[in-house]
Amino acid sequence: MRLPKPVLRLLSFLDRVFRILLKPLQVVSNFVFVTISYFLGVGLSAIFYRRAAKKNPQSTVDSYWQEMQTTPKDQDAWLRPF
Amino acid sequence: MKILGISCHYHDAAATLLMDGIVVAAAEEERFTRRKHDPSFPQNAVEFCLQQSGLGIEDIDAIAFYEKPLLKFERLLTQHVQYFPKSYAVFRRAIPAWLTEKLRIRRLFRKKLKFKGDVYFLEHHLSHAAGVFYPSPFEEAAVLTVDGVGEWTTAAMGMGRRTHLDLTHEIRFPHSIGLLYSAVTAYLGFSVNNSEYKVMGLSAYGNKNPATNPYYAALRRMIDLKPDGSFRLDMGFFDYEFAERMPSKKFCELLGGPSREPVEPVTARHQDIAAAVQLVTEEAVLSMLRHLHRQTNCPNVVLSGGVALNSVCNGKILSETDFQNVWIQPNSGDGGSSMGAALYLYHAILGQPRNYALRSPYLGPGFSSAQVESFLKSQHITYHHFSSQSELLDQTAQLIHSGKVVGWFQGRMEWGPRALGARSILANPCDPGIRDVLNLKVKHRESFRPFAPAVCVEDAATYFECDNPVPLPADFMLMVYPVRPEWREKLPAVTHVDGSGRLQTVRRDAHPLYYDLIRSFGRISGVPMLVNTSFNIRGEPMVCAPDQAYRCMMGTRIDCLVMEDFIIHRHENLRDAWDSESLAKD
Numbered sequence: 133m134r135l136p137k138p139v140l141r142l143l144s145f146l147d148r149v150f151r152i153l154l155k156p157l158q159v160v161s162n163f164v165f166v167t168i169s170y171f172l173g174v175g176l177s178a179i180f181y182r183r184a185a186k187k188n189p190q191s192t193v194d195s196y197w198q199e200m201q202t203t204p205k206d207q208d209a210w211l212r213p214f
Numbered sequence: 215m216k217i218l219g220i221s222c223h224y225h226d227a228a229a230t231l232l233m234d235g236i237v238v239a240a241a242e243e244e245r246f247t248r249r250k251h252d253p254s255f256p257q258n259a260v261e262f263c264l265q266q267s268g269l270g271i272e273d274i275d276a277i278a279f280y281e282k283p284l285l286k287f288e289r290l291l292t293q294h295v296q297y298f299p300k301s302y303a304v305f306r307r308a309i310p311a312w313l314t315e316k317l318r319i320r321r322l323f324r325k326k327l328k329f330k331g332d333v334y335f336l337e338h339h340l341s342h343a344a345g346v347f348y349p350s351p352f353e354e355a356a357v358l359t360v361d362g363v364g365e366w367t368t369a370a371m372g373m374g375r376r377t378h379l380d381l382t383h384e385i386r387f388p389h390s391i392g393l394l395y396s397a398v399t400a401y402l403g404f405s406v407n408n409s410e411y412k413v414m415g416l417s418a419y420g421n422k423n424p425a426t427n428p429y430y431a432a433l434r435r436m437i438d439l440k441p442d443g444s445f446r447l448d449m450g451f452f453d454y455e456f457a458e459r460m461p462s463k464k465f466c467e468l469l470g471g472p473s474r475e476p477v478e479p480v481t482a483r484h485q486d487i488a489a490a491v492q493l494v495t496e497e498a499v500l501s502m503l504r505h506l507h508r509q510t511n512c513p514n515v516v517l518s519g520g521v522a523l524n525s526v527c528n529g530k531i532l533s534e535t536d537f538q539n540v541w542i543q544p545n546s547g548d549g550g551s552s553m554g555a556a557l558y559l560y561h562a563i564l565g566q567p568r569n570y571a572l573r574s575p576y577l578g579p580g581f582s583s584a585q586v587e588s589f590l591k592s593q594h595i596t597y598h599h600f601s602s603q604s605e606l607l608d609q610t611a612q613l614i615h616s617g618k619v620v621g622w623f624q625g626r627m628e629w630g631p632r633a634l635g636a637r638s639i640l641a642n643p644c645d646p647g648i649r650d651v652l653n654l655k656v657k658h659r660e661s662f663r664p665f666a667p668a669v670c671v672e673d674a675a676t677y678f679e680c681d682n683p684v685p686l687p688a689d690f691m692l693m694v695y696p697v698r699p700e701w702r703e704k705l706p707a708v709t710h711v712d713g714s715g716r717l718q719t720v721r722r723d724a725h726p727l728y729y730d731l732i733r734s735f736g737r738i739s740g741v742p743m744l745v746n747t748s749f750n751i752r753g754e755p756m757v758c759a760p761d762q763a764y765r766c767m768m769g770t771r772i773d774c775l776v777m778e779d780f781i782i783h784r785h786e787n788l789r790d791a792w793d794s795e796s797l798a799k800d
């Protein structure tokens with residue numbers, strides 16, 4: 133069933149109004165969410181990272197080239213974003 | 215088999231369409247959206263590729279994406295952890311885009327392209343490597359990739375043999391030659407990931423003697439460079455791991471003052487700093503190449519990544535290393551990786567034989583004479599139609615010889631950042647005043663920047679002290695060579711302050727009309743060479759479509775536009791309200 137044109141227009145108008153009203157709310161919630169994730173997730177990891185880093189001091193080497201492997205063992209690896 | 219290669223979300227988003235191993239279309243998104251280095255999803259570029267070959271998305275067998283987004287995200291998170299809490303501001307700004315778009319690539323392809331097939335993810339430097347090895351003329355080649363950063367890798371080397379390609383060694387973030395160059399670019403007041411080539415141009419004015427340039431010694435304190443070209447940066451000099459600014463306070467102190475503001479004049483000190491970073495970059499890249507040659511003993515080398523656009527360094531590869539042949543693709547930055555991803559999928563993963571070498575960089579949109587005429591008529595533009603090509607060429611050559619600046623819009627648009635005779639502004643290289651006209655009245659750009667000469671390939675050695683035979687990357691304006699001393703004064707518009715020129719060699723089979731124009735100009739002037747600069751004003755991407763070309767001419771001091779079979783004179787048309795100078799930006 134198709135709704136009559138005036139109703140569709142009203143719905144689209146309401147949709148636009150909600151979007152405008154929700155935008156600042158979304159910005160605030162994003163800010164809160166990202167800030168909490170940063171201080172909890174990143175902050176806690178930082179504590180462990182720093183402890184581990186102290187145990188593994190950098191040594192002097194003749195070359196900074198590191199070996200790398202670009203051909204994976206299984207074909208499915210190409211379909212993964214990691 | 216039809217494969218779409220895509221690169222996006224960092225800078226220079228692009229798409230490439232591969233049909234049975236042959237690149238049939240490729241373009242950067244910026245040319246359509248008119249946002250320079252546009253990193254956003256290349257919807258328009260994909261649409262162009264499909265349209266060009268008469269395909270729909272349902273005809274595409276697979277998509278190859280140029281990097282592994284989760285590996286990149288891992289690197290970013292590690293940086294944030296390492297620099298907690300200093301990294302908070304960058305984290306807050308960057309994370310929402312990652313969560314909503316950058317990590318959900320497959321979903322993005324489904325949503326924006328309605329693509330339901332397989333999506334392959336390749337590592338960033340592997341895409342760079344594939345983008346230069348597979349379209350090269352070599353069966354076997356040593357491969358070097360150097361850029362700012364991919365996922366973790368900032369430089370890598372390896373070997374390509376027929377359909378096989380392996381990268382075996384890498385330098386990992388944060389140690390990066392590309393980012394060192396960008397840090398100096400930022401310090402000199404230019405925009406990062408955009409204006410590195412200005413620093414390269416500026417370096418010609420500075421002191422190029424490492425023994426007497428004090429900034430060379432200062433920069434060498436920031437980098438521990440081993441004889442095999444591998445290196446490590448002293449990260450105390452850089453802030454880019456946790457902030458949006460690149461040089462640290464310590465960096466500024468060592469170089470003797472704060473960063474240059476974009477409005478400040480460029481001084482001799484800035485020129486010396488630019489020369490110093492160019493010296494360090496050349497030292498690192500050439501050492502890497504020498505090491506790579508020792509490791510592989512292969513006569514051929516291919517080079518990719520943003521640093522491979524450093525044409526001053528490229529011009530020294532054959533004379534300062536033991537490699538005998540070099541190839542670089544015209545779009546060796548991230549945009550070109552869309553081509554690499556598609557080619558790697560076709561050859562290395564699917565095991566298909568190689569049947570393509572990139573000789574023509576004209577892979578973008580083209581417009582027929584009928585389309586151009588329809589545009590001209592619809593806008594009531596006064597134009598002259600030439601049914602004979604030789605008349606069109608004679609007339610154009612006469613215009614250039616009489617000192618006119620000509621917009622040249624012919625055939626399909628170039629692939630990559632350089633104008634190669636499809637969307638070019640052309641002028642007389644022997645005219646001493648033309649450089650200022652082009653810099654100040656047309657391009658609205660800094661007066662220190664040089665212009666490139668376009669010369670028929672057979673004539674290159676007459677005017678330039680180039681390798682013999684002249685390497686193929688010179689076709690893509692990727693090699694700088696000294697202008698022969700006897701020609702320097704006669705070619706003031708294209709001879710840089712240090713006597714060098716970033717030449718473009720033109721082959722008749724690649725672009726017959728452009729080649730014939732250079733020859734026609736040579737018959738009139740005695741010098742078969744043209745000034746060739748990109749058809750845009752500063753800060754804008756190169757023009758793509760007829761309306762953009764016309765608008766660019768009308769808003770600048772370009773005198774006429776030679777578009778397919780038509781010549782349009784600016785003075786015969788009403789001046790547009792558009793003022794290009796007010797729009798010129800970095």
Ligand SMILES: [Fe+2]
Pocket residue numbers: 338342361362363364519520547548
């Ligand atoms: Fe890159």
